[in-house]
Amino acid sequence: MAENPEEQKHTSPSPEHHDPEEQKHQHCHSPEHRGSEEHNQTSHSPEQEQNQTSHSPEHLKHAHGMIDTEKHPGGCAAHRYGHKHRRRAFCAFLFVFLALAGITALIVWLVYRPHKPGFTVVAAAVYGINTSSPPFISATIQFTVVARNPNHRVSILYDHLSTFVSYRNQAITPPVMLPPFFHERESTVAISPVIGGAAVPASVEVANGLAMDEGYGVVGLRLVLMGKLRWKAGGIWTGHSGLYVRCELLVGLKKGFVGQVPLLGSPHSPCNVHIG
Known part of the structure; x- marks a missing residue:
């Protein structure tokens, strides 16, 4: 019995019904899937084979720039693995x-890590303190300070140094x-x-307290040094x-006394040093 031409038209695959996503993923199908597709293709009618010839997977691959996995076996997997x-x-x-890099930095730090220097006042001399002209105080004092560098491999350069003397947290020298x-x-x-040498402004409480301590014969002073330093390890400067x-x-x-004065309390005690 002859087949109805209308039925053949409905059963034959049309190019318009191809799914674009399926066309894109044809190059990554497994061999089993490709084998099932080939089996389906061989069972088509002559009219279907004619339509598939004009819109075959090979034609679609070339149209969309796809790669034939049969000619390039394992292409997708090899690309992902690489x-x-x-x-x-x-x-x-x-x-x-x-x-x-971390191990090298640790070794360098352990070998060349610098220790902060030590400072100690070993002598003091007073050449004049005047508290009789408030609100100004003038004082001339000399201190001998010994600085020690304890580092075995690191030298120190001090610059931009300045110093002054204070009494009760207020400077009495410029x-x-x-x-x-x-x-x-x-x-x-x-x-x-x-x-x-030069007069500096000071409060009345500071001037009176300094005069009273001179009367007792014991004066508490603070020597301050400020500045910058650089470390030198071999030929490297920080x-x-x-x-x-x-x-x-x-x-x-x-x-009224002028000259060398004794250091009381704990003489030659180390100073507090902060580096940062």
């Missing part, structure tokens, strides 16, 4: 590089600039700046770091 392998290799390289100096490894340097040195002192001083 990308994952490169990413893992890069991560492994980065991890090893960071680990080696700041004096000190020349820069170089501190060799495991060495000591002595500096003896003369501080003061950047500048701030330096703040505070020395708390008790001196034996009678009103």
